[in-house]
Amino acid sequence: MTEAISLSGAAASRGGSPVWSGVDLAIARGEFVAVLGPNGAGKSTFLDLVLGLLAPSAGAVSVLGQAPRAARPRIGYLPQRRSFDTSTRVRGVDVVRLGLDGARWGLPLPAALSPSARAAAAKVDEVIELVGASAYAERAIGTLSGGEQQRLLIAQALVRDPELLLLDEPLDSLDLPNQSAVAALVQRICRERGVTVVLVAHDVNPILGYLDRVVYFAGGRGVEGPPREVIRADVLSRLYGATIEVVETPSGRLIVVGTPDAGHCTEDHEQVMV
Ligand SMILES: Nc1ncnc2c1ncn2[C@@H]1O[C@H](COP(=O)(O)OP(=O)(O)OP(=O)(O)O)[C@@H](O)[C@H]1O
Numbered sequence: 658m659t660e661a662i663s664l665s666g667a668a669a670s671r672g673g674s675p676v677w678s679g680v681d682l683a684i685a686r687g688e689f690v691a692v693l694g695p696n697g698a699g700k701s702t703f704l705d706l707v708l709g710l711l712a713p714s715a716g717a718v719s720v721l722g723q724a725p726r727a728a729r730p731r732i733g734y735l736p737q738r739r740s741f742d743t744s745t746r747v748r749g750v751d752v753v754r755l756g757l758d759g760a761r762w763g764l765p766l767p768a769a770l771s772p773s774a775r776a777a778a779a780k781v782d783e784v785i786e787l788v789g790a791s792a793y794a795e796r797a798i799g800t801l802s803g804g805e806q807q808r809l810l811i812a813q814a815l816v817r818d819p820e821l822l823l824l825d826e827p828l829d830s831l832d833l834p835n836q837s838a839v840a841a842l843v844q845r846i847c848r849e850r851g852v853t854v855v856l857v858a859h860d861v862n863p864i865l866g867y868l869d870r871v872v873y874f875a876g877g878r879g880v881e882g883p884p885r886e887v888i889r890a891d892v893l894s895r896l897y898g899a900t901i902e903v904v905e906t907p908s909g910r911l912i913v914v915g916t917p918d919a920g921h922c923t924e925d926h927e928q929v930m931v
C-alpha cells in the first residue's frame with residue numbers, strides 16, 4: 658500500500674526565503690504523527706505542502722499515492738488559530754455541516770427532506786456523536802468552551818470521511834485535561850477508522866502516549882522517527898546546531914532545555930518541550 662505522506666529531498670520556501678530543506682520522510686497509513694518544533698520552524702508550511710497549497714521548492718511530495726493537490730478531496734484539515742466571537746450565533750451543528758457543503762452552506766435548504774439531505778444530516782450527526790459533542794451541538798458555537806469548539810471543528814474536518822486528517826495545533830488554548838481528552842479522541846479516530854492523523858503540537862507531552870511517530874522541524878531541517886528516537890539530546894542538538902538537553906521526568910514527561918528561540922537567536926533559555 659502507498660504511504661500516506663512521502664517527502665524526498667523536499668524543501669520549502671516562503672516569500673523567497675527558505676524555511677526548511679533536505680527533508681525525507683515516510684508516514685505510513687493509519688499512523689498518528691505529531692509535527693513539532695519552535696515558532697516559525699515551518700510546521701504549518703509542511704501542512705501547506707501536503708495540502709498542495711504550496712509547491713516544494715525542491716524535491717518531491719506525494720500524498721496518498723497522488724500529487725498533493727489531487728489528493729485534496731481525501732484530506733480533512735483543521736487550520737491553525739480559530740476562534741469564534743461570543744456573539745457568533747451559528748450553531749455547532751452548522752459548523753460541522755460546513756465541512757460537508759463548503760460554499761453551499763448558509764443557503765436555505767428547500768429540499769431538506771430529500772434523501773441526500775437526510776444522508777447529509779445523518780453524517781453530521783454521526784461525526785458529532787463520534788467526537789462526543791451531541792449534548793451541545795445545537796448551541797451557538799460562540800457560547801461554547803474552547804474544548805467544545807475544538808471537538809466540533811474536528812467533527813467538521815471528519816465529516817467527509819477523510820483518509821488523512823491534518824490538525825494544526827488543535828490542542829492550543831485547551832487546559833491539560835482537555836488536551837488529553839482531545840488527544841485520546843484523535844487516537845481513537847486514527848485506530849478505529851484507520852485515518853492517518855498529522856497533528857501539529859507545541860507540547861508533545863499530552864500526546865506522547867498516543868503517538869506512533871514525530872516529525873521535528875528546527876534550524877531549517879526536519880527529522881522524523883519514533884518519539885523517543887527524535888526527542889533526544891544528540892538528534893535535537895544536531896537539528897538546532899546548539900547544545901540541547903532532554904530531561905525525562907519520573908512521570909515520563911520530556912523536557913527540552915536550551916533551544917534557541919525560533920532557531921535564529923543566540924540567547925538560550927529553558928523551556929518545557931515545544
Ligand atoms: N504567506 C507567507 N509569506 C511569507 N512568509 C511566510 C508566509 N507564511 C509563513 N511564512 C514564514 O515562513 C516561516 C514558517 O512559518 P510557519 O507558519 O510554517 O511556521 P510554524 O512552525 O507553523 O510556526 P508557529 O508555531 O508559529 O505556528 C516563518 O518564518 C513565517 O514567517
Ligand SMILES: [Mg+2]
Pocket residue numbers: 700701702737825
Ligand atoms: Mg503554525
